[in-house]
Amino acid sequence: MKKIVKRYRVFLIVLAIMLVITLFNYDLGINAFGVTGYSLKEMILVIPPVFVLLGLLDIWVPRETMIKYMGEDSGLKGIILAFFIGSAAAGPLYGAFPIAAVFMKKGVKFSNIMIFIGAWSTTKIPMFLFEMASMGAKFAITRLLIDIPGIIIIAFILSAVMKEDEIKKIYESAEHFDD
């Protein structure tokens, strides 16, 4: 029980703050809980398949296969795969982080993981189609064309600024994401 309270401490504090806000500004508070309810619904809808896929990936795909296709020496093939997997995704960015953890566990190269995160955040195919429909093809395509090199450049800068032992530490903690 104590452990649970400790783990959910921040959640409980933020919840209390929101309740206090609701006391002082009823409309704002109700509105905030309304949006939270909406996001919760979105999370409940998106999260189960994402985590099931992550579990299956972890169990069925051998580390050697992942290293071969997306590991240190995967080169252009790894970059393209990272882009493709990230772009085929659905759901908010926070869904990408647990999958990135499995990738790390499986020996996927650091820069490819950063490309995967970048692609998931901004070049998702379903979103692109939606953007075309509401903002026009010129806007959507321009943004896509600038985002692709941007994501790669950001991934390489991040690989350069992170020291080897720092990256190693992140990979080690990824081993325990399902403890």
Added chain:
Amino acid sequence: MNIALYVVAGILLVFSFYKDQKKTKMALKKAWKAFENILPEFLVVILLVGLLLAIMNPEMISSIIGDKSGWFGVILAAVIGSITLIPGFVAFPMTALLLDGGAGYMQIGAFISTLMMVGIVTMPVEIKYFGKKLTIYRNLLAFLFSFVVALVIGVVMSR
């Protein structure tokens, strides 16, 4: 979109179960553990999203970046995009409306870019997986990159 995700996960799950029941149970157990591990952070993010969106509703956002022009408007748009978290299918119709309401392409480009790539409220989740340093650097670089996006969008769309 969600349906496709469910169909793929469902088919793979059935296939996995058919091939090896024990392994499938292990996979589901891992899935649950991974989820339960991050649940506290998820819940915090969801509360923050609710609070921020209640304060920064579309009317408020359009009043801030709607009629402003130039780089000051772009910076404001980028900051607002960084702290809000709106699903794309809500965001794009909204930005289309903002455009009609007089916002410039540069501001909209910066807003969409940071909205998707920079996540201040999702930082608790990101830090849990990637640590503080990488999270801050990634968000900072994505924030700066959004000005490049704004510039390019501004140039291309004005022609």
